[in-house]
Amino acid sequence: MDLMKELAKAKPPAPEVDPVRMELDLTRITSMPRPEPPRSWMGAASFRRWSAPILAASFAVALLIGTLVVLPSSNVEVAATDRYWHAAQHELKLVPVGSADAPYVMVVESDSERWVDVSPEARGAEIKQLNGQVRPWTPDDVTKWQQAGKPETVPMVDTSGFSLRVGPLKPAVSGWYSHGVELIGGRTLDYDQLRALPGEPAALREAMEQILRDEKSDESVMQRGLLDRVSRLPALPVRRETRAAAIALLKTLPGVRQVDASTLGFGAGPFEQFKVTEQQLVIDPRTLAAVELRRVLLEPQAGLPAGTVVRSEKYTALEMTNKTPQLPAGVPVNGPLDSPVIMSR
Amino acid sequence: MSTDRERFQAVYLECYPRVLAYAASRVGRAPAEDVTSETFTIAWRKLGDMPANALPWLLGIARNLVRQSHREVVWQELPEVAEPDSTGVVELLDALNGLSESDREVLTLVAWHGLSSAEAAQVLDCSTATFFVRLHRARGRLKRAFSQSRPRVAAKEKTWT
Numbered sequence: 045m046d047l048m049k050e051l052a053k054a055k056p057p058a059p060e061v062d063p064v065r066m067e068l069d070l071t072r073i074t075s076m077p078r079p080e081p082p083r084s085w086m087g088a089a090s091f092r093r094w095s096a097p098i099l100a101a102s103f104a105v106a107l108l109i110g111t112l113v114v115l116p117s118s119n120v121e122v123a124a125t126d127r128y129w130h131a132a133q134h135e136l137k138l139v140p141v142g143s144a145d146a147p148y149v150m151v152v153e154s155d156s157e158r159w160v161d162v163s164p165e166a167r168g169a170e171i172k173q174l175n176g177q178v179r180p181w182t183p184d185d186v187t188k189w190q191q192a193g194k195p196e197t198v199p200m201v202d203t204s205g206f207s208l209r210v211g212p213l214k215p216a217v218s219g220w221y222s223h224g225v226e227l228i229g230g231r232t233l234d235y236d237q238l239r240a241l242p243g244e245p246a247a248l249r250e251a252m253e254q255i256l257r258d259e260k261s262d263e264s265v266m267q268r269g270l271l272d273r274v275s276r277l278p279a280l281p282v283r284r285e286t287r288a289a290a291i292a293l294l295k296t297l298p299g300v301r302q303v304d305a306s307t308l309g310f311g312a313g314p315f316e317q318f319k320v321t322e323q324q325l326v327i328d329p330r331t332l333a334a335v336e337l338r339r340v341l342l343e344p345q346a347g348l349p350a351g352t353v354v355r356s357e358k359y360t361a362l363e364m365t366n367k368t369p370q371l372p373a374g375v376p377v378n379g380p381l382d383s384p385v386i387m388s389r
Numbered sequence: 390m391s392t393d394r395e396r397f398q399a400v401y402l403e404c405y406p407r408v409l410a411y412a413a414s415r416v417g418r419a420p421a422e423d424v425t426s427e428t429f430t431i432a433w434r435k436l437g438d439m440p441a442n443a444l445p446w447l448l449g450i451a452r453n454l455v456r457q458s459h460r461e462v463v464w465q466e467l468p469e470v471a472e473p474d475s476t477g478v479v480e481l482l483d484a485l486n487g488l489s490e491s492d493r494e495v496l497t498l499v500a501w502h503g504l505s506s507a508e509a510a511q512v513l514d515c516s517t518a519t520f521f522v523r524l525h526r527a528r529g530r531l532k533r534a535f536s537q538s539r540p541r542v543a544a545k546e547k548t549w550t
Binding site: 048050052054056059061062066069073074076078170206218219232316376377378379380381383384387 | 397401413434482521535
């Protein structure tokens with residue numbers, strides 16, 4: 045019995061289309077003027093028109109973006125006139141490949157940026173897989189990959205039919221009419237709601253639990269959901285008091301341990317191909333903002349020693365800014381993501 | 390401009406029923422028309438961003454609207470199912486109803502709205518690989534929930550992976 049097929053059979057009947065309403069809506073919508081988006085911001089068409097004359101200079105744009113990406117996190121606090129929430133991070137993930145008895149390791153790494161307009165205009169954009177590439181991780185892994193004949197795709201260990209494509213990744217841009225900043229895996233809070241989150245641990249816990257209840261989370265996911273969301277707060281545009289409360293609250297939650305003065309460990313369990321891992325949040329003690337969210341091996345696996353960071357989001361900018369967001373030239377907004385993972389089944 | 394309008398109209402006529410069906414599955418029948426109308430209004434304003442395969446992009450807009458307004462209804466308030474019968478439809482929907490919103494969304498995008506994994510990933514604004522993982526896990530949780538609600542049927546599922 046294939047549950048997905050059975051589920052498809054249980055699909056609610058499609059609602060009947062009201063042709064009158066449909067026609068009226070179409071007439072109303074197409075009679076509305078289409079606003080020209082501001083240049084260099086979300087409108088892909090105008091962006092392309094704007095960028096066409098300098099397409100040849102796209103390297104310069106990439107360089108500018110690269111420069112933005114490596115800016116250190118310094119401006120988590122807010123000026124009254126700041127318009128954009130800008131978060132940039134360098135992402136890294138290790139992927140054991142080859143055969144289970146003789147694996148070697150590929151690294152998937154890229155930069156990403158998220159821009160959210162916190163003004164009433166409320167637009168957002170995310171740039172993924174900037175400078176993205178898949179390559180053998182260490183010189184030893186390079187040797188093993190070369191000995192395997194430098195395959196362009198390599199089977200992922202301990203997966204059922206997934207392979208990894210080696211080489212560069214294309215960047216992708218997603219854009220949306222934003223209504224705030226998404227708490228991981230859950231509800232989106234607008235900027236004012238984020239800024240209004242409590243600065244006291246017990247009150248913050250109550251506020252976050254209420255958000256989970258609003259999401260209709262059942263009790264089994266409440267605990268994990270609380271941990272997930274609170275751990276993300278130091279990387280969001282919340283007040284310093286809220287960041288302090290989030291860190292204090294995290295320390296009281298089951299399964300959370302202090303790894304060192306600036307690092308909390310939690311969420312022990314399997315992660316993708318790795319069996320025994322722990323999530324770790326590294327905090328800048330000066331700003332109380334997140335420095336890195338990572339997954340660390342707790343036991344050796346796939347030739348990697350305990351303590352290896354197998355997944356990392358290292359924040360290179362968490363700031364409110366009035367800098368004009370820049371999107372990479374020639375990348376369609378909301379186009380497909382160039383995933384390096386191939387399902388060969 | 391007329392070209393833009395013709396292009397929009399073609400997408401509107403093709404995708405309206407599926408956007409409406411998606412909205413109805415999320416907010417119920419009555420508000421679904423409003424969500425669909427808002428979705429296409431935004432699509433018109435952002436026509437320059439509309440990809441050739443517009444449906445996932447449109448569903449992404451509709452999804453944001455639903456989440457923005459918190460108009461989602463509890464599962465029991467949704468329209469009646471196809472036909473409760475002896476094959477466990479009721480139990481299966483009960484099992485689905487017991488999953489998290491996130492799991493339900495992943496499963497129904499594929500099973501009910503007919504999206505490919507790549508298209509569903511676009512709606513959810515995640516990578517296809519991430520979607521595969523989420524789908525795999527959601528299927529597992531659905532299977533477990535269904536097994537608990539209908540052990541007799543689940544006992545026949547020895548080939549499930």
